[in-house]
Amino acid sequence: MHDELKKNIAALLAETGKAHHKAFQATDGADPDWPIWYAEYLQEPLGKLLQTSFSKSQIVYCLMNADLERDALARESKWHEFYAGHFMEHFAPADTPAKDKLALYHFEGCPYCTRARTAIDRLGVEVELRDIFADSNHRDDLVQAQGRATVPVLRISSPNGEERWMPESADIVRYLEATYG
Ligand SMILES: N[C@@H](CCC(=O)N[C@@H](CS)C(=O)NCC(=O)O)C(=O)O
Incomplete structure (x- = not known):
């Protein structure tokens, strides 16, 4: 689809x-x-x-x-x-949201990241938090995928191997609400 x-x-x-x-x-x-x-x-x-x-x-x-x-x-x-x-x-809507693995690239003091983390907590969605300053591998992966280190970015890994990298806190919140709300 x-x-x-x-x-x-x-x-x-x-x-x-x-x-x-x-x-x-x-x-x-x-x-x-x-x-x-x-x-x-x-x-x-x-x-x-x-x-x-x-x-x-x-x-x-x-x-x-x-x-x-x-x-x-x-x-x-x-x-x-x-x-x-x-x-x-x-x-795009998620194909099989229940089976997607989610990871949020973020850091603590970033207000846009707080917006995304608050939605994650409110909706009770299981998301691995990847702090780009706590682990430089996360930062490197992000830059390789996106060409820049701006956070937050939600990484959505589907069971069929498809990877989506979704930047923009407002889009992330909307996506989480539409998919898991
Ligand atoms: N419009 C973006 C703004 C994101 C943003 O400005 N993030 C800051 C941290 S709070 C950042 O990563 N700045 C560093 C950079 O862009 O490299 C959103 O809502 O997600």
């Missing part, structure tokens, strides 16, 4: 890219505010695919993060596939 969904999101993004290029033919596609244009185009169909309602700002934010991450980690990848993966990480 996840593969199919990711393919559909990638196809939608490719279509959006083409439509944007057409709209900005005069500048050969150059548009410093492209995420805003994309968000307008994507809001409805992306919401349908991911069965959620998006604000345009959420889409803009996710697109910009995907762009930064691709620059840092995967310049060779196809942009629409990489971005689709990013939207999946943040917004």
Whole structure:
């Protein structure tokens, strides 16, 4: 189900890219505010695919993060596939949540991490806490996966071997509530 969904999101993004290029033919596609244009185009169909309602700002934010991450980690990848993966990480429902293993990359004094840890406690979800300052291996794993050490990040390991790295405290809380609430 996840593969199919990711393919559909990638196809939608490719279509959006083409439509944007057409709209900005005069500048050969150059548009410093492209995420805003994309968000307008994507809001409805992306919401349908991911069965959620998006604000345009959420889409803009996710697109910009995907762009930064691709620059840092995967310049060779196809942009629409990489971005689709990013939207999946943040917004796709879990396949078999009960069997997923969860780990939170965090550190003690970080207020955004407290937000995630509070939700974990409130919902009673089993999550391994990986403090990036207490163990440098955790920090290294995080940087390797995300290209930066910003926390919190929730790592979701599914029984089928799929790994998702979900940054953003608000997305983590929403995901935990939707999946385990
Ligand atoms: N918008 C992010 C903000 C996360 C954030 O700024 N985390 C800080 C610690 S509280 C951090 O990791 N800063 C160091 C860095 O970005 O490398 C969220 O809500 O999760």
